[in-house]
Amino acid sequence: MIKTQLIAVSVVSKVLAGSSLTAVLLECWQQHATLSGQQKGAIQDFSYGVLRFYGQLSEILAILLSKPPQDKKIYYLLLISLYQLLYSKLPAYTIVNQAVAASRTLTRSIKIQGLVNAVLRNFIRQKEMLLAKAAEKEVGLYSHPQWWIDKLRAQYPHHFHAVLNADNKRPPMTLRVNQSKINIAAYKQLLANSGMESRLIWPEALMLNKPVGVEKLPGFNDGLVSIQDAGAQLAAPLLDVQQGMRVLDACAAPGGKSGHLLELADISLTVLDNNKSRLIQVKQNLERLQKRAACIVCADAAHPDVWWDGKLFDRILADVPCSSSGVVCRHPDIKWLRRESDLQKFSVQQQAILHALWQILARNGKLLYATCSIFPEENKLLIKQFLQQHSDARIEPLSEPKIQDGQLLPDIQHDGFFYTRLHKR
Numbered sequence: 431m432i433k434t435q436l437i438a439v440s441v442v443s444k445v446l447a448g449s450s451l452t453a454v455l456l457e458c459w460q461q462h463a464t465l466s467g468q469q470k471g472a473i474q475d476f477s478y479g480v481l482r483f484y485g486q487l488s489e490i491l492a493i494l495l496s497k498p499p500q501d502k503k504i505y506y507l508l509l510i511s512l513y514q515l516l517y518s519k520l521p522a523y524t525i526v527n528q529a530v531a532a533s534r535t536l537t538r539s540i541k542i543q544g545l546v547n548a549v550l551r552n553f554i555r556q557k558e559m560l561l562a563k564a565a566e567k568e569v570g571l572y573s574h575p576q577w578w579i580d581k582l583r584a585q586y587p588h589h590f591h592a593v594l595n596a597d598n599k600r601p602p603m604t605l606r607v608n609q610s611k612i613n614i615a616a617y618k619q620l621l622a623n624s625g626m627e628s629r630l631i632w633p634e635a636l637m638l639n640k641p642v643g644v645e646k647l648p649g650f651n652d653g654l655v656s657i658q659d660a661g662a663q664l665a666a667p668l669l670d671v672q673q674g675m676r677v678l679d680a681c682a683a684p685g686g687k688s689g690h691l692l693e694l695a696d697i698s699l700t701v702l703d704n705n706k707s708r709l710i711q712v713k714q715n716l717e718r719l720q721k722r723a724a725c726i727v728c729a730d731a732a733h734p735d736v737w738w739d740g741k742l743f744d745r746i747l748a749d750v751p752c753s754s755s756g757v758v759c760r761h762p763d764i765k766w767l768r769r770e771s772d773l774q775k776f777s778v779q780q781q782a783i784l785h786a787l788w789q790i791l792a793r794n795g796k797l798l799y800a801t802c803s804i805f806p807e808e809n810k811l812l813i814k815q816f817l818q819q820h821s822d823a824r825i826e827p828l829s830e831p832k833i834q835d836g837q838l839l840p841d842i843q844h845d846g847f848f849y850t851r852l853h854k855r
């Protein structure tokens with residue numbers, strides 16, 4: 431346990447210094463190749479947990495400490511131990527003893543080791559008071575940065591509380607059944623035969639009652655099923671692809687939506703992304719699904735002059751890079767890594783991509799603009815500006831009631847997305 435706490439200290443410290451949690455964990459598994467599955471699970475739990483509740487945990491520490499310890503690793507060890515005290519079932523005395531033992535490997539100072547012991551015991555003694563006091567500040571209550579809370583409140587006065595709470599939940603594991611191979615009822619039965627309970631949530635997504643490793647999913651390697659959030663599963667059907675169409679998936683990696691498009695109809699699909707290593711994931715995904723793209727291109731979607739073959743597309747999916755503010759429950763590091771000023775940078779990039787792709791869409795063609803963001807700068811404000819600049823574009827209404835004004839807000843069943851379908855006159 432001490433080993434897992436110490437590795438989690440290093441993971442959390444790298445993330446809070448600016449690196450992405452996914453990348454840090456990947457590097458961590460390579461560095462510590464002998465970790466057992468259980469140890470990896472514990473490191474993941476500590477790291478995700480601390481980042482999910484960082485606002486609350488750091489407010490509690492601010493009350494307990496007159497000043498933060500100079501050694502940041504001790505501070506992160508305290509965060510991890512507080513997370514365990516609040517959110518794990520381990521006895522409190524075990525958590526404190528392990529934290530003190532872990533502190534001995536980080537410092538020789540008896541004073542600091544004593545501080546770790548005293549802080550955690552003080553927390554146990556005054557838990558209710560400390561929780562209430564931490565919740566007096568919104569950062570402590572919602573565990574999001576203040577600018578994020580203020581922005582959501584201004585944008586969604588009736589929903590911001592629910593969105594912030596949904597962000598702090600553990601995400602569900604949702605499956606997309608490859609209906610070109612098996613129908614949903616039959617796959618649900620296959621799951622049940624293997625002891626896995628699932629329920630159908632809109633539109634045709636199967637949510638597992640308990641997440642499992644992919645290797646346990648019946649027929650996963652044969653492409654019967656993919657793991658994909660229910661909100662993300664809306665994208666491909668919204669593009670309205672028909673047999674024989676020329677379709678572009680312009681920001682395609684890791685290929686979740688490319689695979690779905692190919693499952694829906696026999697189309698000629700061009701898969702494009704500017705990240706070479708992520709395109710390898712698309713290839714692996716399509717191979718598993720036993721689907722073929724017409725071509726896979728590594729290039730910049732904002733510069734078709736470099737890669738486009740001159741034939742217009744009937745359909746384009748523009749699932750553009752964004753703040754990812756709709757997928758915080760899966761990536762809790764995002765809320766601490768993003769700065770409000772990033773939104774403007776994303777918006778410039780998104781406009782460039784959308785404008786370029788519009789030029790290579792056929793007349794009467796459709797383009798689905800998608801983000802996993804809940805901020806209007808990347809979504810409805812950007813589309814409003816685009817419509818002012820392109821008189822040949824009009825919005826096609828979407829018949830999905832959960833999507834309001836293009837926006838699907840995250841909740842406990844799905845992530846947050848923005849979808850706008852543009853029709854070219």
Ligand SMILES: C[S@@+](CC[C@H](N)C(=O)[O-])C[C@H]1O[C@@H](n2cnc3c(N)ncnc32)[C@H](O)[C@@H]1O
Nearest residue numbers: 681682683684685686687703704705730731749
């Ligand atoms: C939101 S992700 C796409 C997710 C993907 N559609 C799926 O469903 O699996 C955005 C992708 O855009 C790619 N990207 C970023 N800037 C790009 C650009 N200028 N041209 C092409 N791809 C870009 C990123 O590498 C990333 O893979």
